[in-house]
Amino acid sequence: MDKEKIADLIDENYYKIEELLDQKMQIWSDYVVFSGLWWLGVMLSIVPWILWILLRNKQSTDRILYAGFLTTILALTLDVLGDQYGFWHYRFNVIPLIPTYFPWDVTLMPVGVMFLIQIKPAVSPFLKALVFALLTSYAAEPFIHWLGIYQPTKWHHTYSVPIQFGIYLLAHYFSRRQKFQELA
Structure with missing residues (x-):
């Protein structure tokens, strides 16, 4: 197939x-904006961050945020992939054109991980990862499936356990990094 026909197919798909x-x-x-589930999503996007700001370990803010941002990037990436491959989809999105559930990927996951990292830091990260994976x-x-926000199509909750376990462990690992060069 020549380049022009390929371009036409891509444009038609677009x-x-x-x-x-x-x-x-x-x-x-x-139907969605200003509905009860939309307001719930807005609150879930804001309130956990406010709680984290108030309750965080202030001496570890940068280190813990580093792990939180990594968690956000991983959650968004994996959520977009799962949505695009048709494993699940979301209804009642806070932001309509983002295919993921914004409160989950940008607030609940990272804030949950950040709280776990700072609470009882001597507890095994594997135990914390297991608790995080099982709870999520x-x-x-x-x-959120019961609420009607999340609709798994080709996905079972059990599939998420090793992924959530890995996300927590990776965030924990990054939260312990100290090799940063001083800026001149």
Whole structure:
């Protein structure tokens, strides 16, 4: 197939996606924004950060935020991949054109990890990772599914356990890094 035909196929696909995104925006603006589940999402996006700011270990803010940002990047990336491959999708998004659930990826996951890192720092990171993985996979995911926000299609909560376990361990590892060069 020549370059022009490939470009036409890609453009045609793009226009179909753009049309569907316009439809998604219309549904969101007509039915989702300002609904109870939308307000819940807004609160879940803001309140945990306020709690973290108030309750964080102030001497470790930078180190813990470093782990939180890593968690956010991993959560967003994996959530977008899962959505794009059709493993799950979200309803009642706070931000309509982001295919992930913003409160989960940008607030609940990173803030949860950051609190766990700073609470009882001498406890085994493997134990904390297990607790985090089990709570997120068997309590949080089923709860947001029950609310109707999260719809797994080709995914079972058990599949999330090793992923959540790994995310926590990686964040813990990064929270312990100290090899930063002084800026001149």
